[in-house]
Amino acid sequence: MRVYQRVDVRSSLGSFIRNFWSEVNTSNFAAKDLQSVNNLINELSGIEQTLLEADVESILTQIRDTAQNLGARAKKALNDLHDTLSSAWENSRRNPPLPEESRVTVPELVSQINDSRKDNLFVIQSHDPNELRSFSRWLGNEAYEQRRRTGQISPLVSFIFDEADEFIPQDASGTYRDSTEIAMTLARRGRKFGLGIGIATQRITYLDTSIIAQPHTYFVSKLPRKSDQDRIRDAFGLSDEMFRQTVKFKKGDWLLVSYDATGLEAVPLPIHTPNANERLANFLQTYSD
Numbered sequence: 130m131r132v133y134q135r136v137d138v139r140s141s142l143g144s145f146i147r148n149f150w151s152e153v154n155t156s157n158f159a160a161k162d163l164q165s166v167n168n169l170i171n172e173l174s175g176i177e178q179t180l181l182e183a184d185v186e187s188i189l190t191q192i193r194d195t196a197q198n199l200g201a202r203a204k205k206a207l208n209d210l211h212d213t214l215s216s217a218w219e220n221s222r223r224n225p226p227l228p229e230e231s232r233v234t235v236p237e238l239v240s241q242i243n244d245s246r247k248d249n250l251f252v253i254q255s256h257d258p259n260e261l262r263s264f265s266r267w268l269g270n271e272a273y274e275q276r277r278r279t280g281q282i283s284p285l286v287s288f289i290f291d292e293a294d295e296f297i298p299q300d301a302s303g304t305y306r307d308s309t310e311i312a313m314t315l316a317r318r319g320r321k322f323g324l325g326i327g328i329a330t331q332r333i334t335y336l337d338t339s340i341i342a343q344p345h346t347y348f349v350s351k352l353p354r355k356s357d358q359d360r361i362r363d364a365f366g367l368s369d370e371m372f373r374q375t376v377k378f379k380k381g382d383w384l385l386v387s388y389d390a391t392g393l394e395a396v397p398l399p400i401h402t403p404n405a406n407e408r409l410a411n412f413l414q415t416y417s418d
Contacts, residue, residue: 131233133253133264142183143176149213150174153206162203169195169207185218239271245284250412258295262308265296269311276322288315289327294335297328301337309337316343333357346387349397351375361386371397380404 150170155163169192176183189211196207241249253268255261269288276282290296290312301309315326328341334356341360352358358372367386375384385391385398 130231132227132231133233133235140179141177142180142185142188143174145180145214145217146170146173146176146210149210153210155203155206158203158206159200162199165195165199166203166207180218180221185214189215189218235267235271238268239275242272242286243275243281243284248412248416250409250416259304262296262304265290266307266311269315273311273314273319273322273324276324280322282321282323285323285325287325287327288312288319289329291329293328293330294332297337297340298335299337309340312340313337316340331357333360346385346390349375349384349386350382351378366395367397374399 155166158166173188173191176188192207192211192214196204196211199207238251242251253261253264255264265288272286290308296305296308297312298305298309312326312328315324319325326344328336328344330336332354333341333352334354347361349361352361352372352375361367362372371384378384381402381404383400383402385400386395388394391398
């Protein structure tokens with residue numbers, strides 16, 4: 130078990146600045162702004178103190194003062210840096226550093242996700258659903274962008290959203306937009322880099338239709354509500370007789386429908402899967418950190 134810490138408090142403030150700025154496109158800055166911005170970033174990138182050691186308040190003031198005299202694009206980039214640094218600093222002060230063996234950051238998780246030498250399973254939970262939705266965006270974006278930049282396509286990774294109506298509802302706003310955006314990215318473009326998405330829900334009707342249309346394979350269990358049945362029926366042309374079979378399903382029984390995974394395009398197949406809890410227990414017994 131690990132506790133997520135958004136900022137690696139062991140790293141220097143300079144490395145934090147460099148990591149943020151490496152993602153900024155400065156080619157669209159006005160020529161007169163570029164020198165001022167470069168001077169500031171070069172100065173801040175050299176700070177070797179950590180977030181908790183450095184005088185972050187004065188650095189934030191320095192960023193604000195520089196941004197005031199810049200054009201719109203350069204100003205927005207510095208304001209984004211200001212807000213990100215401020216948020217990270219507040220987060221670090223509210224959450225004192227945990228022992229190294231008890232904490233984890235997003236880059237550390239992504240490093241393990243991309244490690245092809247062993248299988249991994251990460252179960253991510255939070256008492257605050259807003260934090261969970263935001264975290265899904267941070268983790269998904271970091272994994273996707275790293276693979277996009279390097280062209281990495283393995284190992285294969287699935288991001289599973291359980292109780293998916295809490296992550297990809299229709300007309301998403303607030304933190305719901307965070308999780309919806311990364312789910313959309315993974316569903317549409319993730320497969321090019323070995324990243325997949327799984328959506329588990331009992332209420333299909335509530336989900337963003339543009340996302341649930343992307344997966345190629347569906348496992349259908351009991352669907353007592355007609356509105357949910359209609360969604361699946363419209364997608365695959367299933368008959369009422371086929372849905373009547375699902376009413377008799379027991380644990381582990383599914384109706385498997387896939388565009389290409391079974392070799393029979395959109396032909397439903399009744400299947401029975403092993404107990405997932407037993408499979409997980411067996412995996413944990415053989416897993417070594």
